[in-house]
Amino acid sequence: xxxxxxxxxxxxxxxxxxxxxxxxxxxxxxxxxxxxxxxxxxxxxxxxxxxxxxxxxxxxxxxxxxxxxxxxxxxxxxxxxxxxxxxxxxxxxxxxxxxxxxxxxxxxxxxxxxxxxxxxxxxxxxxxxxxxxxxxxxxxxxxxxxxxxxxxxxxxxxxxxxxxxxxxxxxxxxxxxxxxxxxxxxxxxxxxxxxxxxxxxxxxxxxxxxxxxxxxxxxxxxxxxxxxxxxxxxxxxxx
Numbered sequence: 408x409x410x411x412x413x414x415x416x417x418x419x420x421x422x423x424x425x426x427x428x429x430x431x432x433x434x435x436x437x438x439x440x441x442x443x444x445x446x447x448x449x450x451x452x453x454x455x456x457x458x459x460x461x462x463x464x465x466x467x468x469x470x471x472x473x474x475x476x477x478x479x480x481x482x483x484x485x486x487x488x489x490x491x492x493x494x495x496x497x498x499x500x501x502x503x504x505x506x507x508x509x510x511x512x513x514x515x516x517x518x519x520x521x522x523x524x525x526x527x528x529x530x531x532x533x534x535x536x537x538x539x540x541x542x543x544x545x546x547x548x549x550x551x552x553x554x555x556x557x558x559x560x561x562x563x564x565x566x567x568x569x570x571x572x573x574x575x576x577x578x579x580x581x582x583x584x585x586x587x588x589x590x591x592x593x594x595x596x597x598x599x600x601x602x603x604x605x606x607x608x609x610x611x612x613x614x615x616x617x618x619x620x621x622x623x624x625x626x627x628x629x630x631x632x633x634x635x636x637x638x639x640x641x642x643x644x645x646x
Contacts, residue, residue, distance in 0.1 A: 413465065413495030414457040416450045416487055420472050426511040426531055426570075428480030431469050433499075435484060437491040439517050440548040442537060443623045444574055446611025450487035462498040466506070473508065481509025481530070490518025490558070493525060500528035516558030517550060526565040531600075534559070536573040538580070539592045547579075559596070569599045575630050575638060576607040586638050590645035602646060604638055606630035 414436035419425075422432040437453030438445075449455060469482055476482075482503050489496050489512050496512070503510050512525070513533040526532070537555070538544040544552040562569060571593055575581050586604070593602050607630045615622040 410461060411494050411498050412459050412461055413492050413499070414453060415460055415465070416447070416455075416457050418468065421475060422483065425483040425485060425513055426481065426533060427509070429476040430480050430483045430511070431472050431476060432483045432485055432513075433465060433489075435486045435489045435492050435496070438486055438488040438515075439491065439554075440488070440515055440537070440550055442548050444576055444607055446608065446614070447487065448611065448614050448618055448620055453487075453491060462495060462502055465499055466502045469503070469508070470506070473506070476509075478509075481511060483511040483513055483533070485513035488515055488517060490514055490516070490522070490525070493519055493521060497525050497528065500525065504528050514558070515548075516555045518554075518558065520554075520557055522558055522561040523565060526561060526567055529567065531568045531570065532562055533570045533572060534562070536571050536589065536592070539585075539588045543580075563597060567598060569596065570601045570603065571596070571599055572603045572605055574605045574607055575635065576624070577628055577630055577634075579627075581630060581634060581638065583638075583641055586641045587645050590642055593646065602642060604635060604642060606632075606635050 416434040416436045419432040422430040425432045436450055436455060436457040438451050484496055500510050509530050510528060511531040511533060512529050515535045537548050541552045573589055593599050609629055612622055
């Protein structure tokens with residue numbers, strides 16, 4: 408049988424923003440989306456600069472930090488898009504569950520369409536809501552929303568716990584109308600434990616220059632804390 412190998416862009420040993428508790432975060436290489444605000448363009452190309460590891464080798468790295476995340480934290484597979492490496496992801500999830508490690512995937516839901524077994528070994532899905540409106544989604548990501556819809560349907564079918572997250576960009580979706588659309592969308596989905604608004608940041612802009620890729624939100628300011636607070640109040644009132 409051919410050995411399963413995965414392509415890892417980077418890892419974070421003590422993540423605090425990628426699921427409950429302290430997390431070991433593995434950022435997998437490759438993504439089909441081309442989101443305007445993406446701050447990890449180096450992960451787009453699945454054959455880009457990365458570390459090639461086996462699931463067992465990654466588990467060895469994870470084990471070193473198990474005492475830190477304990478029973479409250481765990482492992483999060485992010486990206487890029489972890490669903491673009493389904494065989495590797497599945498094997499990693501299985502190994503983690505054998506070690507009683509809490510598993511999470513942070514995903515935009517755009518992989519190859521075979522999600523059921525992956526979800527069987529996933530405790531939590533952090534689902535990135537790019538946009539609720541189909542036209543806005545296409546404009547933002549360059550892809551049809553049907554792929555996202557297929558993954559969300561699989562999550563519902565498998566009764567998975569969900570955290571929903573949306574990046575809020577000034578002059579794009581930073582208004583009452585968009586937040587209410589998001590809250591109405593969330594209310595139709597079962598097992599949603601949390602809905603989060605993430606402020607747009609410009610931390611990845613320098614990467615575009617290094618990679619010689621045009622940055623499509625040039626000149627757009629970061630979302631202010633004050634504006635985020637107002638939008639979170641609207642969100643809370645409408646959930």
